[in-house]
Amino acid sequence: MTNRYERLKMQRRMQRRIRLVVEERRMAFAARDPEPAVDPEATMEIPPELLALPQRAIGRVAVPQI
Secondary structure, three states: OOOHHHHHHHHHHHHHHHHHHHHHHHHHHHHHOOOOOOOOOOOOOOOHHHHHOOOOOOOOOOOOOO
């Protein structure tokens, strides 16, 4: 039976190992992919001609009025 301190120490060690494996896998996948990574926070310029046309929003549905 291990005491609380030893269990916490083992848990921290295991979490550190998992973090290292995840980081190694992330680096391996990034090195394998020839395309640059996409930044989801990056903004995209919408041309003015597209703004003039009435367009429906993607993923929206018309809700019938009752």
